[in-house]
Amino acid sequence: MTRLLHTADWHLGRAFHGEDLLDAQAGFVDFVVETARAEAVDGIVIAGDLYDRALPPVDAVRLADEALSRLAEVAPVVLISGNHDSAARLGFGGRLLARAGVHVATDPARIGRPVELAGALVYPLPYLEPDLVRETLAVDERSHAAVTAAAMERVRADVAARGAGGAPVVVVAHAFVAGAAGSDSERDLAVGGAAHVPPSVFGGADYVALGHLHGPQVVAGIGRYAGSPLAFSFSEANHRKSLALVSLGAAGAGAETELVPLPVPRPxxxxxxxxxxxxxxxxxxxxxxxxxxxxxxxxxxxxxxxxxxxxxxxxxxxxxxxxxxxxxxxxxxxxRLRGLDDDELLRRFVADVRGSDADDEELELLRDALTARRVAEAVA
Incomplete structure (x- = not known):
């Protein structure tokens, strides 16, 4: 039996409507370390967005350093980059950190190489920005579904190469899986709905440890979103924030999950x-x-x-x-604008500023500008 602690979307350095959250985030770090120790877990999985932005504040970096150091004293840590993280910065010193038990996955070229934790194979999939990883993953289509599917093909190929009757398979991913419920505090991953990944893409995994969406939730029987440890918008008022304790047995048997409610520093x-x-x-x-x-x-x-x-x-x-x-x-x-997708926001912006609707060519230019901005943030 392998026991993992699944968490995600810490967003260290984030504020709540201008109010600093670092003390509350430090309290969460204390809680997750204490829980990992008390539950004697075999590993800790952090499914992306350790930081809130590519260049986090110094105090946030110090807190992350403290958190990873303390967690590694309890059990190995598997951490992937999310869409808010700078993959290059987060991945710096990754090989040295791995020797200390902190496995930081930010490089799409290394997808398909698992971290072995107490008999389980944990495959980290860092956040995959299509325009940055299509060449690496040999994908023509410009969508999150396509690049995630290509990444999972690498995972399944490695599992198959290890032979039948192997270890249980855990996939760690940062993506918007179709059918899941978002909130106001998440950054859109793409323009026009191309961000959604079908649950079927993750076929073959016993458990998918997801990050990106801030509400804890089960996803189509494949796994779950851990959710953020703190609320970052009033749309999360009804969330019950938690950690997920995941127990895995034989390969193909799925996983059992127990939720550990998180303390609420301020409702x-x-x-x-x-x-x-x-x-x-x-x-x-x-x-x-x-x-x-x-x-x-x-x-x-x-x-x-x-x-x-x-x-x-x-x-x-x-x-x-x-x-x-x-x-x-x-x-x-x-x-008035809440819940609108990027395409509709772009249309309304042009209509409001210019007094007439944008044509298809103008919308495409604006979409490209948004995508370029996301790519620039991802490589910052």
Whole structure:
């Protein structure tokens, strides 16, 4: 029996609406180290987005160094790069780190080479940006499904070369698997839906340890998203953040998963009403220590609204206005644009700025610009 601890999407260095999260992230590191030790796991899997951006703050790098050092004292660590990480920077010194039990996978050319953990074969698939890896993986199609399928062919070829009756197979990937549910805090992977990867692509794995989406969830029976350890948007208010303890037996037998709930350093609350109502309503007392998103319904916008709101709710971070009696279409631009894909956002941007719709050629240029930006971030 092999026992793994699956986590992902730490996003070290990220803020929550301008508020620093490093102390909360340090608390999470303490918890994950304590859990790994208490559960006597055989390995720890981190499925991408260790950092929130390609050039993370110095304090975030220090925390990552501390976390990986402490975890490696408990069990080997397998870490892949995500779409927020700089693969080149994260992978620096990888061979030296591997000697210390920290296996950092950032190079697509090395896909198909597993890390062996207590009888299991763990195949890390770093985040695969199609425009950067198509040549390496010999893929013509410009999509995440195509490059992930090519990567999995390499995995299956290695498994087959080892013969029948082998070890259980774990795949670690950072991708948007079709059918999974996203949230507002994830960065889109591609324009026009080309980011989605069918679950069937991962055929042959006993467990797929996924990263990218911030809500913990099972995916089509193939594995699960660990989810982020902290909420990064108010759309995650109902998430139950957790670690996944994964137990694997014989090859082909699948995996059993137990969730370990994570502590919530500060809950989220969404409140609505006139400013006077929000300041006086005794039912809102439970939210006084929460991160608060408030929508004021006063007919006239109150003066110093945020300052007054923070006298009761010191951690209020978002303030919106929806005056009573306004048309249903009223509301801030974020709410109107929420949930739209990149193509629709591009169309609306052009229409808003120019007063006329973008034609197909213009949309293609804008798509290329977005893709170029993503590629630049990936290689930064």
């Amino acid at each position: 989220l609350a969404t409140i609505r009403g006139t400013l006077d109502e929000l300041l006086a309503d005794p039912r809102l007392r439970e939210h006084e220590g929460a991160w608060v998103q408030a929508t004021l319904t006063d007919p006239v916008r109150p003066s110093d609204a945020m300052e007054r709101l923070r006298r009761r709710f010191p951690h209020a971070v978002v303030l919106a206005f929806d005056p009573q009696g306004a048309a249903s279409a009223a509301g801030d631009s974020y709410q």
